[in-house]
Amino acid sequence: MERTSLCVPIVILLMQCFPSLPVTVSTNKQKVEVHEFSDAVLSCIFRTERDQNPRIEWKKKGKDVSFVYFDGHFRGPFEERASIDGATVTLRKVTQEDAGEYRCEISAPFDSVNLGETNVTLRVLVPPNTPACEIPSAAVTGSAVQLRCRDQQSIPPATYAWYKDDQLMIPLRHANATYLINTQTGLLEFKAVAKEDSGRYSCRASNGVGKPTMCEGRHMTIEDVNVTAVVVAVVVICLVVLVCGCGGFLMHRNGFFTQGHRGRSFWISECHGAAHISSQNLNRTEDTSNVNYIPPPQEPQDFKHTQSFML
Structure with missing residues (x-):
């Protein structure tokens, strides 16, 4: 009984000196840089307290979080070109669409702390194109x-x-x-x-x-700039504008545009007068023709008829 009573405190002391560790997750390289169309290794190392078969998940962050590895299978575009060893993932022939931030999650339901995670950033390097x-x-x-x-x-x-x-x-x-x-x-x-x-x-x-x-x-x-040609062109343009402006001013001052308007009115009134005179002349001609008109001779009437009429 004395030995048993002595062992219990020793076991409790050992448990306090060497506590069990909960699930822990880490990575060998948080930033991975690879050339386009080469393979990228995203490392994920974990250790559990008691759970020997934890759940492993990989997700890719973005506007929406998408699954990369879930329930023992790769998802989406990684289904045919990725492999896993432990919790470390290898992506083959990566492109710019694969670049981004990835998260490795380890779930150990039987551990005191049952969830751990680590992040890995993938950068895909692209050589310059023809600029x-x-x-x-x-x-x-x-x-x-x-x-x-x-x-x-x-x-x-x-x-x-x-x-x-x-x-x-x-x-x-x-x-x-x-x-x-x-x-x-x-x-x-x-x-x-x-x-x-x-x-x-x-x-x-x-x-x-x-x-x-x-x-x-x-x-x-x-x-080189042809200064002489530019100066000559400017002078010619200025002279043309000046002559046109002066000519227009003088024509307006001399009443050219007003006379033209009056001329058109005078021409219209003259046309109306000429038409009126022509109409009067036509009427006069018709009257004259009526005055000189001589009726055709009548045929002689029957003498007997006339005489009987008088009787």
């Missing part, structure tokens, strides 16, 4: 000109370098620089172009993933 370049074909000396280069698909975002006649243009930082290059946005800006800025320009995009790419080069010509 879109905007290069004007011509410009006038002294004008401000901008050349643009952009690739919207590369991850991480690409940086840009400009070439003139296949020679790298070094970004200038001093105040008197004739051009400025923004390597982050791909903008090449000339404050005031000169004849020597004529040449063939191209742009290169790179982000450390895959090979850099370049857009097709395009020639930009800088032309």
